[in-house]
Amino acid sequence: MTDPPFTIRIRSENNQDMDWMVKPDEVTFLQTLEVFSQIMPHASHTAFEYEDEDGDRITVRSDDDMRNMFYNYFSELSDEDRARGLFPPLIIFPKHPKTPQNRNIHGLKIRTGSQTEEKAETQHPVARPNGIERILSCGNITKESLHYAEILGLGNGGKVYRAIHKPTKQVLAVKEILLDITVEVQKQIISELEILYKCDSRMIISFYGAFFYENRVSICTEFMDGGSLDCYMPVHERALGQISLCVIEGMLYMWNLKILHRDIKPYNILVNTAGQVKLCDFGVSTQLEKSIASSFLGTNVYMAPERVQGHDYGKPAEVWSFGVTLFELATGKLPFLSMKYSADNSISLQPIQLMNLIINEPTLRLPEENFSLELIDFVQRCLQKVPDLRLSEQDLLSHPFMKKQDHIDQSIISEMVSQRKNKII
DSSP: OOOOOEEEEEEOTTOOEEEEEEOTTTOOHHHHHHHHHHHSTTOOOSOEEEEOTTSOEEEEOSHHHHHHHHHHHHHTSOHHHHHHTOOOOEEEEEOOOSSOOOOOTTOOOOOOSOHHHHHHHHHSOOOOSTTOHHHHHSSOOOGGGEEEEEEEEEETTEEEEEEEETTTTEEEEEEEEEOOOOHHHHHHHHHHHGGGGGOOOTTBOOEEEEEEETTEEEEEEEOOTTEEGGGSOSOOHHHHHHHHHHHHHHHHHHHHTTOOOSOOSGGGEEEOTTOOEEEOOOOOOHHHHHHHHHHSOSOOTTOOHHHHTTOOOOHHHHHHHHHHHHHHHHHSSOSBTTOOBOTTSOBOOOHHHHHHHHHHSOBOOOOTTTSOHHHHHHHHHHSOSSGGGSOOTTTTTTSHHHHTTOSOOHHHHHHHHHHHHHHHO
């Protein structure tokens, strides 16, 4: 049986941690050294260590040594932890490099809960833009430290608020999700969400932390004053090109970190008056995703056919969701002929009907009288039922539609956001 994915926690000499989600049957020793080089680019590592059940340090210098490490890790887990899907991080220690300088590539520190580490974080604040350093360096954000100013909208199973972090006066977006889960699962959700601390991309929303209050998890992120793209449909092709550039850059960045978004749709693409476009609501927490799924049943209309059918899925499924998103942004409708809408423009299909539609019904084509042939072809190549026929990771930016974009022009998005704000006023 294939071992499940879990977190390797890379611990440097100065006790800075970097979490890395891996699949044991896919990761290699050389890939691990490559990750070291990204975290500590001024050092040269040729091996690393881990601790066995007796606390002795074992050196890893090959793929065979890694297999033994994984075998020891899983053999030490209890049957109860395996059944509940609880996999604590495996801590590894890069061996002293030739050059002793260490640097976390993103300048971030991850709290593991010990008082010593929290004290160290307070003494050496995390570098983060927009004056948010104190939020990350002085401990967890709490409900008491936030002032909830207004409801921004409804998310997957919860509400999204604009909130003020009272100690720093920083404006945040807080997504609050109602869940009925155990304390152990809560801890794992926080551990998995910490992956977002590593994100250092202009196309990914900044993640400031998460906390539990009663039976709710609150996820605190950067606030984008333009809101989500579902409020702007239909979107002009000129803006669609800019949005596509940004979303693809964000997807490629996360794929490089071995993370799938899992929920690409207009609601999860945010914009602001500065003209920035950012992805949000990454499904990086498998426990959180499972908890939401158990409470809010139904098929996501943006899911790829292979995912709806319960098959294995990966980057091609993201490309499908991106294609559905672009079609909807361009037309205000989803790319399915028999899609039925209620009076308020919401979908009025039963889950089984929606599944059949996604799996079996041919997708619509953007009308040639309204859009360029390059955009039409780009969307169609994203919406192929067979995953291998969709645009590949390498083809996304080389497609003629993307080559037309030339460069990111934030003024185009800024103008779109400003026009909408003026209409509301």
